[in-house]
Amino acid sequence: MNEFVLVLVIASVAALLTFLGAPAAEKFDVPFRLVSAALQFAAGIITALVAFSLMPPAVRNGPYLGIVIGFFLGGTVFVILENLSARMLQSQTVAEGSPVSWGLYIGILVDLLIDGIVIGIGSTLTLQTGLLLALGLSISTVPLAFVTIATAKRQGMAKKNRKLLSYLFLICIVGGAILGYGLFRNQALEIRLILIALASGFLITLVTQSMIPEANREGEPSFAGILFVGGLSLYAMMSLMIR
Secondary structure (H helix, E strand, C coil): HHHHHHEEEEEEHHHHHHCCCCHHHHHHHCCCCHHHHHHHHHHHHHHHHHHHHHHHHHHHHHHHHHHHHHHHHHHHHHHHHHHHHHHHHHHHHHEEECCCHHHHHHHHHHHHHHHHHHHHHHHHHHHHHHHHHHHHHHHHHHHHHHHHHHHHCCCCCCHHHHHHHHHHHHHHHHHHHHHHHHCCCCCCHHHHHHHHHHHHHHHHHHHHHHHHHHHCCCCCCCCHHHHHHHHHHHHHHHHCCCC
């Protein structure tokens, strides 16, 4: 089978798994404590994904200075996007008095687009790496999709707009993977590894500045550490099984 088709299949699996969080949020009203647990678990998955799949080849084979700068810039990009989203939300609330957080949703869609690009770039290294990243990221984005649609319901977003938002989850992940694979498969290995480091910085900052604080918004549950380590352990096992 053509390699591009395989990448498309891998990205589609990640997108469909992510999409499952949307209809679940429409159908069920899950207590925040359960959502918090899912976010802790997802944070562990992403941390392990960076530690086991993204950074080792970047550090081993990439230019050291470029890798460090790329990692730093990735975290900086997340902080900038987070601040822009907060300002958009604040300005819209002041201007319209609307409770719908459009800035929040734009930030989430950008995050999913970057996840897709990571899958695409990872697939240029090996298809196994792309598959691992797709599975790991989808495990982390299912609760994100659930929380996003649940928040949209709570804020009074129209059902047709919530449905459109859930379809955009699919488009961002698959489109990002196609973009990442198509643009970078013929680039020098050093450039791809620097981009991998940049994505790693983005994802680690997402975990520390967004996912864990959101999970602990109503107080950190006593089992949070176990769930986080559980996510780390699951991805470690997946990385050993898929080689």
